[in-house]
Amino acid sequence: MSGLGELYQQLIIDHNRSPRNFGPLDGANRVAAGDNPLCGDKIKLYLKVANDVIEEIRFEGSGCAISQASASLMTAAVQGKSPADALSLFTAFHGMVTSAPDAAGNARALGKLAAFAGVRAFPARVKCANLAWHTLRAALQNQPQAVSTE
C-alpha cells in the first residue's frame, strides 16, 4: 500500500475535515445526486445557474475522504465558471485521474485539483474522486435521475 501517503495529501485531508460550500442551497435551479456503491460515497449537488454562469454551487454528502474532498475542491473550482468551462474542467480532471502520468500534461491547468493525480494508481479510488464530477455533469445536463459509478 505504499503511495497512500502521497494519496492523502494535506489538501485532501483539509478539504475533507473542512469542506467548502457544504450544505443545501436556497434557490438552486439544478440538482443532481451521485452514488458510488463500491465505496459507499454519496453526493448531492445544488447549483444556481444564471446568465450562463454557475453563480452558486453547494453540496451535501457522506463517504470517504477522497470523495468528500473532491466534491469540496470541485465546487470551489467551478463556482463563477460557465457550464461549458466547468465541463472542460471535468474532462481535464477525468483525464488526469485515468491517464498514465506522462499523459497528464494538462494537470498544471487543474491547479489544486492536481492533488488527486495520485489516485490513478488506485483504480477503486478513481471512482471516489470522479463522483462529484460525474454528478456535476448530470446537474449541468439536467439529468434528474441519480448517477451511479456502477
Ligand code: ZN
Ligand atoms: Zn470513496
